[in-house]
């Protein structure tokens with residue numbers, strides 16, 4: 227396929243300066259050079275080299291960059307970037323002789339590498355050696371994200387997904403500069419992470435799933451493997467223990483957690499709102515403290531997500547009592563609270579983030595919590611929920627929040643979506659994928675593509691570049707890449723597929 231133009235990239239870069247008539251062609255002897263003395267830069271270089279070796283068949287050695295201006299190959303440098311790139315951005319310069327990516331951090335270099343991938347022919351994504359001219363259009367890109375939080379969520383509770391599936395999804399998120407993956411690790415239908423001090427949570431609470439299948443859970447080693455793999459893709463894991471509602475798996479595992487001292491049966495349906503931890507029992511808070519402590523010890527990221535949605539079996543007074551005791555547990559562990567926006571029903575805690583999942587554009591409680599310092603991650607269910615059907619003929623997914631075709635997923639402004647919410651209170655966006663109807667990576671891909679790149683662009687690109695007509699053409703050009711990568715995407719009739 228023809229080499230992409232600099233302006234074809236998704237998410238749309240901040241500034242693109244094509245150099246007419248200039249093309250870089252990767253020579254078979256090309257090296258990847260990385261910032262001397264930086265193991266983080268070398269790791270990004272090795273990541274890029276591995277991709278290139280696989281599809282070009284070239285050796286692509288990785289070495290410390292020699293002093294001075296690069297004269298050949300691909301250089302990943304931590305000096306000389308335009309000051310505007312900040313913590314996650316990059317500057318990409320392509321001439322006839324060299325490709326140079328400059329950034330202030332390894333994350334910036336990694337994001338520049340994702341852009342470079344899209345500028346190379348789609349065959350670069352192949353798992354076998356391809357014989358094409360490995361060309362890159364000449365010019366300069368200076369790029370950096372609009373929002374610091376650009377997330378996706380995977381519900382591993384309704385249906386369990388093995389580590390390999392999570393890693394595959396992480397690889398796909400990295401393509402579009404997503405930098406957070408929120409793992410929904412517990413719900414009514416399953417508990418998916420080992421807690422040593424409450425071991426039945428995983429062994430019994432994780433033993434089934436929606437539909438009655440075998441379920442499963444992550445050992446601590448497996449969770450740490452996911453965390454490390456995500457970090458190697460510049461993605462931070464946000465673990466969620468949903469409470470006080472959505473807790474049947476825990477309640478089924480330990481009778482003492484129930485107000486009546488009786489453990490309910492394991493649940494394999496898809497109803498919501500019927501369970502609650504017993505907010506009046508002391509043991510409940512010992513339980514929560516133990517769970518959060520063990521989870522925090524495994525989680526280098528800044529957030530613990532404590533859920534808080536649909537606590538219909540918990541009175542508002544019980545809810546606020548519970549949340550007002552639990553939030554300090556999170557902050558005392560050195561983490562910040564993230565929660566579904568119903569946590570506005572409890573006191574503020576330093577640095578907390580509300581995840582808005584409503585289907586409306588007004589929420590006075592969110593606005594007042596923001597006025598008190600809380601930040602908001604935007605996940606409106608009728609825009610950002612990847613488990614919503616595209617349309618009435620979509621075989622997978624739900625439709626309670628409405629149908630979400632690609633244009634619907636794209637045509638909204640996270641910074642001006644909730645009435646009276648200051649733009650500065652918006653930390654970013656997140657695309658949740660609930661798994662009541664999803665069981666395989668194929669299912670995940672079908673629901674995520676092509677809407678995830680739309681949400682990724684909302685999280686990264688300046689609002690000034692937002693334009694559906696231009697975006698849908700850029701999106702169509704990604705199709706051949708997804709086909710080569712084996713991504714089972716939905717061929718939306720709204721998109722002119724290349």
Ligand SMILES: CC1=[NH+][C@H]2[C@@H](O1)O[C@H](CO)[C@@H](O)[C@@H]2O
Nearest residue numbers: 498535536566583613624660
């Ligand atoms: C935050 C939230 N709580 C509910 C709601 O979103 O809808 C999801 C399905 O779309 C469902 O799985 C989830 O339990």
